[in-house]
Amino acid sequence: MQQTIALSTVALVAGWGGFTWERSPFLALAGAAVLVFGYAIVLAVEFLAVARVNRGDPSPRASVAELVGAWWQEVRVAPQVFSWRQPFRWRSLPDDESAQAGGNTGPAVVFIHGFVCNRGLWLPWMRQLRAQGVPYTSVNLEPVFGSIDDYVPLIDNAVHRAQALTGHPPLLVCHSMGGLAARAWLAATPDAKGRVHRVVTIGSPHAGTWLAQFSRVTNGRQMRQNNGWLRGLQQRETQSTPQATHAHFTCWYSNTDNIVFPASTATLPGADNRLVRGAAHVAMAFHPEVMRGSLALRTSPANAPGEPAGS
Template identity: 55%
Template sequence: MTTPTLPQPLPNRPEPPTGSALARLQRTLMAAAWVTSLLWLVLMWPRSPFWASVGLMLGAWSHAIILAVELALASRVNRTDSVTQPSFAQRVNAWWQEATLTPSIFLWRQPFRWRDLPDNTGTAGRFAPGSTVVLIHGFVCNRGFWAPWMQAMRNAGVPYTSVNLEPVFGSIDAGVPLIEDAVSRAEQLGAKLPVLVCHSMGGLAARAWLASAPGNLRRVGRVITIGSPHHGTWLARWSRVTNGRQMRQHSDWLNALAAKEAALHGHQAYTPFLCWYSNADHIVFPTSTAMLPDADNRHVPGVPHVALAFHPTVMRESLAMVVPAAISPEARTAS
């Protein structure tokens, strides 16, 4: 009887995407914010320590104020949606989750730690017996967004590749060759078809890649989207950048993509999809816009947009589809 080989920690060697314009932009914005805060403090403190302190507090919690506005808008728009609305307590909890989580991502992981836990390289059969994961982030993000997923997969012996979707505010279609490269690299790692794991706009980028060639749908085992605006989002009506306009409800880009998918694959276009969505998503709403027909649509109530990607249920059940026997206790609890 052959003793099964347990998955080993993955080598921390290869080179992932070599640059991140978003990381540079976020570092620049952070520096500008620090300089502005210092000037405010120097100018205002002699006049009024109270207002100097209030100004600093408002700056530090401006993201939480914007988040509260977005949740209020989502609540109003979702009144006519088919998905049950969250309770007031769920909304408050969603606000707190997102307000405390997002600084660690946008002020630390993405600008400074995005190179950590690089992609794997090698040949099929080197790793745990299962699929490879291709990680595709969303709007104004880079691969640093996925750090908890990467750590969980390394613990479980699951190989992965990733992308930095750029230009940051360019067309979603610009991500197609980047995803092609990541999928091609993933095909060299796993014994089974790669699984795409996508957050937010990343789900649309994955669909654009799938529709870019007739055979692409047969190259993946599953497509997991987390809070992706498959039918657009109400909030995108305020956007003036290219990929933001493409995410407007009923946009020409979304209509053209759906028509291309139907022509290529008919009613089977979305059968490989697992779509996670939440009624407390403050970026992608109305809630039902995150679902696809004929897909496995799963609701996680009361969870905001970014936190949804790291919800224990979402991570545990998604990773279990990749390589069930290899998911370690560390992978089950990572968040």
């Protein structure tokens, strides 16, 4: 789907330019700019909604400078992710498959992406882990618009492969909807909590998101605020772990997240919740503080709260 969108955009720009250039070079360039950068207008509308909806949220209020800065982050990062890494580079840097023999000690990492994404989202993380000799596995969550519950077997397989690489329970790193998928796996798998070191979520709609009210696909509806699926998930979690239900979670959230808002919906009660001011939704996945702080959790005690941000 993303390949089709990217290639169709290139074809439209070329067709528009060929049709209008002789008549008006300015019109040709203006039309091409709209086709290539029109998504920036959509992003601007999202950030206007963020500013309005977050007024009633307990998280710190974003300044105009933070909102504009986050918009510019997303304008730059979104094409890298959705027009290059995911459609054309997702097969690069494949998962580790053989067990480590005297190599890097400690947990491997399992990457779980979000809505309408694939493993290509994580390429910057994968490059860094390869340089450090840290093994990893990943998933492609399919069906793309299916129920989040459908992803449980995929995550279970990735966790099994990751533990086989080092002999240690892995660290789960999840972006957006991936955090809900990880929680669904934990709630559906009796021994799951003992099979993970910690769970990191980045901009995950743990309490839903205002934007999901406009979705008509199954997993989109499951991310609506206060919907039945989320309530059921919370109930299953409480039943399986009545005390300190989310103590093994580290949740990164932002006051300028343009997809998951109000901002506090990306936090969990009792979790190690860490605010990143002025970070956009996709760009937050590559924020230096998020990457550094998340990977540092590999060496923290298993299933124990990590060090608070800035400590």
